[in-house]
Amino acid sequence: MGVEAARDEFVRDLDEVERGRLAAYLREADKARFLLGVTLVRRVLAQRFSLPAARVVLDRTCPACRKPHGKVRAAGVELSVTHSGDLVGIAVADRPVGLDVEKVDLGVDVEAVARVALTDAEMRELSGYDGVAKARAFTTYWTRKEAVVKATGEGLRGDPRAAVPDGVQVRDLEVGVEHCAALAVVSGERPVVQVHDGARLLG
Numbered sequence: 001m002g003v004e005a006a007r008d009e010f011v012r013d014l015d016e017v018e019r020g021r022l023a024a025y026l027r028e029a030d031k032a033r034f035l036l037g038v039t040l041v042r043r044v045l046a047q048r049f050s051l052p053a054a055r056v057v058l059d060r061t062c063p064a065c066r067k068p069h070g071k072v073r074a075a076g077v078e079l080s081v082t083h084s085g086d087l088v089g090i091a092v093a094d095r096p097v098g099l100d101v102e103k104v105d106l107g108v109d110v111e112a113v114a115r116v117a118l119t120d121a122e123m124r125e126l127s128g129y130d131g132v133a134k135a136r137a138f139t140t141y142w143t144r145k146e147a148v149v150k151a152t153g154e155g156l157r158g159d160p161r162a163a164v165p166d167g168v169q170v171r172d173l174e175v176g177v178e179h180c181a182a183l184a185v186v187s188g189e190r191p192v193v194q195v196h197d198g199a200r201l202l203g
Contacts, residue, residue, distance in 0.1 A: 001036070001040075001087065001088055001089070001197060001198040001199055002086050002087060002088075003029060003032040003033050003036055003083070003086055003087075003088060004032075004086070005036060005198070005199060005202055006031075006032035006033075006035045006036040006039070007202075010035050010036070010038075010039040010202075011035065012054065013038075013039065013042050013052075013053040013054040014035075014038060014054075015054075015058070017060065017068045018038050018058075021034060021068075021069075022034055022035055022038075033083040033088050034083075036083075036088045036198075037081045037082075037083055037088050037090060038058075039053070039202070040081075040088065040090045040198045040201060041056075041058065041072060041074075041079060041081060041090050042054070042056045042058070043201040043202070044090065044092055044201065045074055045077065045092075047201075048077065048092070049076075056074065057074065057075070058072050058073070058074055059072070059073045059074065060072050060073070061073075071150070071153075071155075077092055077093070077094070078092070078093045078094065078095055078096050078097050079091065079092060079093075079097070080097050080098050080099040080147075080150050080151070081099070082099045082100050082101045082150075082181075083101065084101050084102045084103045084179065085101075085102075085103030085178065085179055086103075086178075086179075087101050087103075087175060087179050087181075088198075089101050089175075089181065089198075090198075091183060093185060093191070095185060095186050095187055096151050096152070096153065096185070096186040097150075097151055097183070097184065097185050097186075098146070098147040098148060098149065098150025098151030098152070098183070098184040098185075099147060099150065099181070099182075099183050099184075100142075100143040100144075100146035100147040100150060100181065100182055101143065101173075101175060101179055101180070101181040102139050102142060102143050102146070102179065102180055102181075103139075103178060103179050104132075104135050104136050104139045104177075104178055104179065104180060105135065105139070106132060106135050108135065108138075110126070110134055110135055110138045113138070114126055114138055116160070116161075117141075117142065117145070117160040117161065118138075118141055118160070118161065119161050119163070122141050125137070126138060126141070136177075136180065139180040140172060140180045140182070142160075142180075143172075143180045143181055143182040144164075144170050144172070144182040144184070145158075145160045146182070147170060147182040147183055147184035148164055148165070148168055148170060148184045150184065151168060151184040151185060151186050152165060152168065152184075152186065164184075167186060167187065167188055168184055168185070168186055168187075169184065169185050169187050169189070169190050169191055170182060170183070170184045171183050171184075171190075171191070171193060173193075173195065
């Protein structure tokens with residue numbers, strides 16, 4: 001959903017760590033993306049566990065340094081949060097999941113980035129596109145890769161040129177012409193995906 005949906009009143013449900021992270025952002029757009037992402041996670045889990053949103057316990061402890069800037073976690077559920085441009089999205093599942101959305105950037109040097117990020121097969125496919133279509137195709141590849149490393153937990157350590165691991169399912173999501181999105185789930189079977197507009201959770 002769009003960042004314009006973020007409202008100051010959502011801050012009341014944040015915990016101390018989240019309020020600190022929110023205050024650390026310098027740009028209003030970044031503040032809005034973070035606030036909306038946290039609010040959506042809290043409200044989805046509030047419904048799932050029949051709790052007030054403010055009482056949902058979220059953990060962002062980084063496994064490497066133990067500081068609170070890691071992937072968001074909650075007991076009994078798997079989560080992934082993403083934002084880019086005007087969009088914010090979350091994924092909730094019963095197994096490891098990764099969600100990524102990216103705004104199609106017409107100013108990016110697609111050829112240069114593609115050489116270090118895409119497989120040979122993807123490079124061949126990309127060569128069949130030009131202009132806007134090429135930028136969109138590259139962004140589609142990139143969101144798939146980001147979704148996979150989020151689902152597997154590799155994060156920035158992952159090799160973008162690596163093949164999708166066995167046991168990981170990837171699906172493209174339709175989010176309009178200005179963005180691309182992909183969902184990855186660690187599962188032996190193709191997941192059943194339900195997409196919802198988060199606006200209904202925000203009241």
